[in-house]
Amino acid sequence: MICLKVRYDERNTMFSRVRLKPNTEHYKTYYNDKPDLKAVDDALRLKAIRDGLRASDAFKARFFPLTNQNNAVLKSLHDTVDATPLGKRVNVGRAFATNIKATAKHYGAADVGIVKLKADHYYQAHGGVSEAIGKNNYGAPIVPRYTHAIVYAIPMALSYINRSPHYESMLETENAYLKIAFTGARLALYLKQLGYKSVFQSEAYYETPMVPLAYDAGLGQIGMANHIVHPHFGNRIRLGAVLTTMSLEEDQPIDFNLEAFCKRCALCLMNCPSHSIKPGKRMRNGRPFYRFIDHTCYAMWLRSGTDCGTCIQSCPFTQGINLKKVKDAKDNTQALDQLLEEHIQKHSRRPFVKEPLDIVKLGGDKDGN
Ligand code: SF4
Ligand code: SF4
Numbered sequence: 287m288i289c290l291k292v293r294y295d296e297r298n299t300m301f302s303r304v305r306l307k308p309n310t311e312h313y314k315t316y317y318n319d320k321p322d323l324k325a326v327d328d329a330l331r332l333k334a335i336r337d338g339l340r341a342s343d344a345f346k347a348r349f350f351p352l353t354n355q356n357n358a359v360l361k362s363l364h365d366t367v368d369a370t371p372l373g374k375r376v377n378v379g380r381a382f383a384t385n386i387k388a389t390a391k392h393y394g395a396a397d398v399g400i401v402k403l404k405a406d407h408y409y410q411a412h413g414g415v416s417e418a419i420g421k422n423n424y425g426a427p428i429v430p431r432y433t434h435a436i437v438y439a440i441p442m443a444l445s446y447i448n449r450s451p452h453y454e455s456m457l458e459t460e461n462a463y464l465k466i467a468f469t470g471a472r473l474a475l476y477l478k479q480l481g482y483k484s485v486f487q488s489e490a491y492y493e494t495p496m497v498p499l500a501y502d503a504g505l506g507q508i509g510m511a512n513h514i515v516h517p518h519f520g521n522r523i524r525l526g527a528v529l530t531t532m533s534l535e536e537d538q539p540i541d542f543n544l545e546a547f548c549k550r551c552a553l554c555l556m557n558c559p560s561h562s563i564k565p566g567k568r569m570r571n572g573r574p575f576y577r578f579i580d581h582t583c584y585a586m587w588l589r590s591g592t593d594c595g596t597c598i599q600s601c602p603f604t605q606g607i608n609l610k611k612v613k614d615a616k617d618n619t620q621a622l623d624q625l626l627e628e629h630i631q632k633h634s635r636r637p638f639v640k641e642p643l644d645i646v647k648l649g650g651d652k653d654g655n
Pocket of ligand 1: 511557558559560561562563582583584586587593594595596597598
């Protein structure tokens with residue numbers, strides 16, 4: 287079977303599309319090419335996600351500043367790495383992958399894999415998300431400059447994720463993105479000092495989409511919600527990567543029987559409030575993805591005022607499940623159903639916790655409510 291590999295284009299992502307400003311050249315060019323997306327996207331643009339949060343003024347005054355300066359921190363990290371000159375080359379062998387993985391963990395990663403980069407790992411062009419850190423590169427072609435990617439996972443705390451879609455989930459997502467940037471910036475600085483060109487990806491700068499990269503790096507399999515499902519952390523991870531010219535031993539995709547489990551489970555699909563998750567599997571560049579409606583998911587984010595996260599919370603792997611039993615079940619539907627039943631008995635179909643965490647509790651002072 288011939289598998290034609292197509293480079294993804296960051297301009298087609300929801301985050302890039304909603305940033306397009308009406309009547310600009312970029313806007314006109316994009317929707318001349320994709321007129322069917324215009325009405326859908328126009329209804330979603332120019333709104334900040336958290337504007338939709340149903341919370342009091344007292345809540346917003348106290349807790350919105352928790353993340354207000356995140357882009358400034360991200361920008362300073364990117365600027366520091368960009369401004370750091372390459373050191374004198376220290377020659378290392380491909381087995382130095384072991385040291386690099388340990389370094390990434392030392393800097394904060396929970397799990398790490400390495401991918402040899404091919405042209406189709408890279409986006410075709412930037413989509414404008416880097417405006418947040420002062421890079422106006424919309425439409426700039428991405429030239430593959432690196433040979434390897436060090437891909438890593440940062441877990442999000444279960445106590446926050448189990449409050450999804452409340453504000454705690456948004457806080458934890460933003461927290462994880464900053465941890466990704468700290469880890470990536472430090473790793474890129476280290477590699478540059480060893481004489482290897484390197485750049486880190488963050489929520490404000492991507493040269494590659496993350497899910498295909500993490501799949502190839504063996505960090506997990508792709509679940510029904512199109513997230514990487516990590517064998518131990520489930521969906522409650524965010525992904526980072528450092529692209530580098532250091533040649534390192536590569537990892538391979540893993541298989542812990544997720545595909546068979548998803549077929550019996552579908553909890554993310556059933557709990558999704560916007561019905562954005564669809565069961566149909568389809569191969570994309572040789573990797574298994576599922577049908578997904580991005581604009582209805584994003585519309586839900588605008589309605590909830592957070593990044594929702596109900597699908598992340600719903601996944602049995604997020605809550606913890608006996609991995610050995612999942613693997614051993616293979617295609618034994620009875621065994622898989624039994625495992626799922628045990629999970630539901632323990633955690634329910636949606637382990638949502640209403641009680642707010644201390645970090646966003648109001649009422650402790652005279653202005654609270
Ligand atoms: S984030 Fe929410 S709306 Fe979007 S797919 Fe997940 S559950 Fe559905
Ligand atoms: S919730 Fe169930 S169907 Fe969805 S990704 Fe997790 S295991 Fe798969």
